[in-house]
Amino acid sequence: MRLSDAEVVDTFAEAFPMWGARIVITGESPAWAHEAARSLTGFATSVIGCKCEAGIERELDPAETPDGRPGVSTLLFAPDREGLAKRLVERVGQSVLTCPTTACFNGLEGPETVDVGGQLRFFGDGYQASKVLDGRRYWRVPVMEGEFLVEERFAVAEGVGGGNIIMLGRDSASALRAAEAAAAAMRSVSDVILPFPGGIARSGSKVGSRYSGLMASTNHALCPTLRAQVPDTDVPPGVGSVFEIVIDGLTVEAVSEAMARGLEAAAQSGASHVTAGNYGGNLGPYHIALKDLVPGAGEE
Amino acid sequence: MLTLALRDQPTVPLETEGLSPDRLATCGRGEVEALTVWHGNERAQVGDFFAVSGSADEELRLEGDLRRVKFLGAGMTAGRLTVVGDAGMHTGAGMRGGELAVAGAVGDFAGVGMRGGRLVVEGSAGNHLGGNQPGERAGMRGGEILVYGNAGEQVGAGLRRGLIAVAGRLGDAAALRMLAGTIVALGGVGARPGAAMRRGTIVAMSQVTLLPTFGFACSYRPPFLRLYLRHLRALGLPLTDEQIEGRYARWCGDGLELRRGEILMLESGT
Secondary structure (H helix, E strand, O other): OEEOOEEEOOOEEEEEEEEEEEEEEEOOOHHHHHHHHHHHOOOOOOHHHHOOEEEEEEEEOHHHOOOOOOEEEEEEEEOOHHHHHHHHHHHHHHHHOOOOOOEEEEOOOOOOEEEOHHHHHHHHOOOOEEEEEOOEEEEEEEOOOOEEEEEOEEEOEEEEEEEEEEEEEOOHHHHHHHHHHHHHHHOOOOOEEOOOHHHOEOOOEEEOOOOOOOOEEEOHHHOHHHOOOOOOOOOOOOOOEEEEEEEEEOOHHHHHHHHHHHHHHHHOOOOOEEEOOOOOOOOOOEEEEHHHOOOOOEOO | OEEEEEOOOOOOOEEOOOOOHHHHOOOOHHHHHOOEEEEOOEEEEHHHHEEEEEOOOOEEEEEOOEOOEEOOOOOOOOOEEEEEOOEOOOOOOOOEEEEEEEOOOEOOOOOOOOOEEEEEEOOOEOOOOOOOOOOOOOOOEEEEEEEOOOEOOOOOOOOOEEEEEEOOOEOOOOOOOOOOOEEEEOOOEOOOOOOOOOOOEEEEOOOOOOOOOOEEEEEEOOHHHHHHHHHHHHOOOOOOHHHHHOOEEEEEEOOOOOOOEEEEEEOOOO
16 A cells, blocks of 8 residues: 555554553643653553553643643553552652642543542641542642642543554654654544653564563564564665554544554655554454555555 | 422421422322421421422422521432522521522521532521531531522531532631531631631631631642632632632631641732
């Protein structure tokens, strides 16, 4: 399939279920809300090494936030509900509770909830107080600055992790330019995040390794430097660099939409090829075919 | 919608426990007219005092001079009850859900022992608004009361949970023996607010004369208060940006109890 100047490989992204939560952070200024959001979502690129994946979803206008201050919406994903609850407590506790002027709210509606503020309240050492408004309980934790406000329960929902597109280019500069354009286009989609730095991973991985202690290792088939060295290379001639964008989302529809926008942007921005990563269809129940994302693309 | 219009004001108080939309929702007109009310110490029927029209659903409307009609909407759990005019004592007592809107004033003990729902009073409220039922330690345990006029003495006495907001002035001894919850006063506050309060919050938009058993903590912008005040503004209370975003002096008390309650006073020029 061709889309603009890019060859779109007839393959699919293999995604799998993850549990997700939306954390809304507000602050006296957009800058402080962003500081907390960056800290909360930092070191959360892959469950392989970080136990969770997180990212900034979008900036929130004061009119959209519970307390009418500037805010940032973030999404955090983990393989299971219990793990997600632990990560929420850890990250809100270490990154938002500590950050000047911020408050933290649940940003997702749903029947399943986990206790976050109800755990963090203990930092108040008995001086904490709660307030219930409109059926939601908030904890007021006294801190040296003044008071940290955090919602007690955060909704969690089954989402989708591991959506991805992979962009190949003639050299690092052109491939990165395509990846940057794809990431920018994907950020316009709600309910998704791109957990890697700047949304882009240069080190896509495969499952397993020749070293028994490693769960994952470099995706050697897509390393251009190994093209002449490995028998199963997927790097076409003339390709000098490859980048991957991983997408986690609250729904498979949102992940697919983000992939579609990213694919189109990458194809228009210098990618020579666009493909996607999968595990042969054996790992995840969600198979997002690239051909379904480019209905207008003509067959070669 | 079912409408009950009071024909004549009763000579002595008329007790109408059970006149709430949830309880009448499945009743036919005849059944409603046959419901028992107490006129003083005499058993009577709804039809003796009210002209019943319309058909029952989730909304009930009461019309007439209802100042001597007590317990309107008491214990209601759902639906909407509209009172066109004033309502008597114990209006909305023990409410658990739904919305009770009174276009006029309400008598004493309105909303006592509330556990949920919303009571909205366009006029003023009498004494003991959202307080405790006689003989009970804890008062209101949930829900919201909004009063656009003034409120009498002992507002929120024994308040345990929930929100009481008064656009006008609070009488003396507001939040007497308060256990928790929140009272917001946009007008003035009478003498001895928060006497013997253990926990909870009184928010005052004007200077308040405090008991000597309250201690000043600091001046700050309480983050939770923005949520509350924005919520109240969305419900129609006249709150300004200065009140929502302003700095408040935090006074902790009552020192004769736990000293975990607070009176937040808006600082002028913030």
